[in-house]
Amino acid sequence: GAVVSQHPSRVICKSGTSVKIECRSLDFQATTMFWYRQFPKKSLMLMATSNEGSKATYEQGVEKDKFLINHASLTLSTLTVTSAHPEDSSFYICSAESGKNIQYFGAGTRLSVL
């Protein structure tokens, strides 16, 4: 149980285009999902908290117009990187909260912006 699917696992795009990443909780409902960014050989940096049916809460320094988050259902949250640039290249990981304070993670998305 508690499986989180993240898609795509890898995406390569041209600078200036937008990329959408999906995060799904497959066998449980998640009122809250989280989006993280991980730099090479670094820890996870929380970007935003996504709550179903309401606006996401962004961490300080994260551009909400750059990283659009939608959480339209209890099993799906999406992160859209708008007008991507090479500096947005990174490993993005989502998680979904199952029960109190337990997060289960997706396998991550490797974004490469050319």
Added chain:
Amino acid sequence: AQSVTQPDIHITVSEGASLELRCNYSYGATPYLFWYVQSPGQGLQLLLKYFSGDTLVQGIKGFEAEFKRSQSSFNLRKPSVHWSDAAEYFCAVVFSGNTGKLIFGQGTTLQVKP
């Protein structure tokens, strides 16, 4: 400030040897404590968690961790390491009042020698 520290960036152990990965957190109240493992290019897998009760918790893959309030520590242990345990290990904490937000340590890279 709320923080999580993993003092060891990189640890190498021989296969079959015992392992202990250190984790310390700052703050007064007892938080919720987690250990996650990440294989290269993958998401995070929950190894174990501590919320309350018995301070020695058992997890998957033969791992255990002990919460020591007096030392603000939650060290991860395994009696006999297998080559497949080579990975990145993250200690993470939900501090009281943080509505589920995980604060991660810097991570410890475990290398296993044959």
